[in-house]
Amino acid sequence: MAGRINDDDVRTVRNAVPIDAVVSEYLQLRPGGGGNLKGLCPFHDEKSPSFHVSPAKGLYHCFGCQEGGDTVDFVMKVEHLSFSETIERLAAQAGITLRYEEGGYNPGRQQGERTRLLEAHKVAAQFYAEQLGSAEAEIGRGFLADRGFDQAAAERFGVGYAPAGWDHLTRFLRGRGFTDKELTLSGLSQDGRRGPIDRFRGRLMWPIRDITGEVVGFGARRLREDDNGPKYLNTPETPIYRKSQVLYGVDLAKRDIGKQGRAVVVEGYTDVMACHLSGVTTAIATCGTAFGGEHVKILRRVLTDNSRSEVVFTFDGDAAGQKAALRAFEDDQKFAARTSIAVSPGGMDPCDLRLAKGDEAVRQLIEERSPLFGFAIRSFVTQHNLETAEGRSAALEQAAPVVARIKDVAIRHEYAVRLAGMLGILDERFVVDRVR
Ligand SMILES: [Zn+2]
Structure with a gap:
């Protein structure tokens, strides 16, 4: 029987983390009068902010869907965590060590499935990042260097390398106490003929983080000719990874998206990196899927979507890019924000552009955007x-x-x-x- 968290510790945790700090991990909060803050509700889809936060009382309430409560209620609901998982998560953030009744201190047995899967990803991301320095990862470092990314850039984005053997990560995670069931459920391992093997082998690894910065999956780039898999292999759907809901770079970009009232949607991991390194710190990308309705919802909250905000899409000027732009125009109706398109000269993506012409050219690409509907109309006419x-x-x-x-x-x-x-x-x- 797992131990219950000490009541005094629960009280300490409840008071330790300010509610506005927790909520603003998920949405942009603006002054709402009377010392309160408001933003677009994360629990229902709305056009104007009716989600209110009172830092003085430590409470939130939505006048649209009537959701309400304190910091713990908010995290439980928004992250789909159990009560004790929520307390553990907030305690970790606040640097509080929890005491457990009965079984003593034993977080390993205490943790729920979600927390375990997040923990496995955190350990895996560290493992991959360390492997990038290995002799075998030379090809991966070369790939990054060829695209203008040095070691500091790799570290900033946590880029790593998955060794080419069958079960390096699987054995490493087992050694850290993860069960085979947890490893396959997390998508990090897959069933082999004699037990689980690594899903990602001999690839360059991008950790994909959720909006709060927790690693929930990976994007893996093929590096070798004899790798028969797809160019990019992503984490499959798991309890913590839904490709329709993840936006690569949103954890890094959300503050500036909120501040500038603008988000830049690019097409790949290297484009997000190139944009951020060039000073376009509002860039995000979808992971192995088209930009869709669920992405719109997340972005609207980070943006505080209104007629003064803007979403800029970058697409190649080629036929596929045009198609993507027309699809994006469908989403235009779901934003209150203006939607624009930035088409790079010669069909270069932001990563190529930065490599060929430098940081300034990437910033200029975004500055020289034009309305998406104008582009859509021209595309249809031509x-x-x-x-x-x-x-x-x-x-x-x-x-x-x-x-x-x-x-x-x-x-x-x-x-x-x-x-x-x-x-x-x-x-x-x-x-x-x-x-x-
Ligand atoms: Zn609501």
Whole structure:
């Protein structure tokens, strides 16, 4: 029977961590009057902030969904942790050593599944980071150097290396007291013919962190010709890793996203690194999946999404990039923020751009963004042959709905007129009416 946490220690933990500090790990808080703070609720999807935090009382309350409570309630609910896991997590943050009734101090047996999986990832990230210095990891260090990343950059992002053998990490984690069941559940190991083996072998490893900075998964890049796996291999879906909900770099970027009211969405791990190192510290990326509805929700809270905030997407200028941009435009409707697109010259991604032209060029790429709807309209129009009446008509059919969805009325009208110009339709009125 696992020990119960000492009541006095529970009280100490409850009072040790200020509620506003805990909540602002998950969403941007702004002054809400009367010494209170407010932001977009993490428990329901909303357009304007009704989630209030009172630092003086140590309580939170949402007037939209009626969720409320203290720091412990908040962490339990937002992280899906048990009561004792929550106390352990907050105690660790505050540097408090907990005493346990009955069984004495035995956190290993006390911990719930979620905490164990996070612990395994923390140990794995340290293991991989250390391996990056090994002789075998030469190829990985070369990969980073070729892309303009030195050792300091690798350390800043915790980049590591998974050894090429079958079970280096698996044996290491077993030695640290993790069970085979925990190892396969975490996605770090997978079933082999004679027990679990390492999922990631001979690859460069990016730790993927959740919004609070806890490692929840890995992105692994192929390095060798004889590796038959995909270019990037990511952690599979686990109790702590859902690819539709993770944003690479959000733990590093969230403060500046909140401060600047702007987020930059890029396509890969190396692009996030290149952006941050160039001074674009608001860059994030999805992990092995397209930017989707769940990502929008997370970003909206970090951004305090409103008409003054902005989301900038970077895409290659090629066909795939255009497709991605059009898909992103679908998400435009889910943001109150303005959405923009930054297309790099020659289709270079931010990582290539930084390598070829330096940090300044990356900052400039983001500065020279243009509205996403303008890009979407142009993309649709250029798909058709405007020499023919049929082509012009088809282009109008596709582009008019995009114009119709522009939120600002004055800008919508301006784009209707521009669309008429692009299509060579002299009767602007006709296009404006069609947009309506
Ligand atoms: Zn709510």
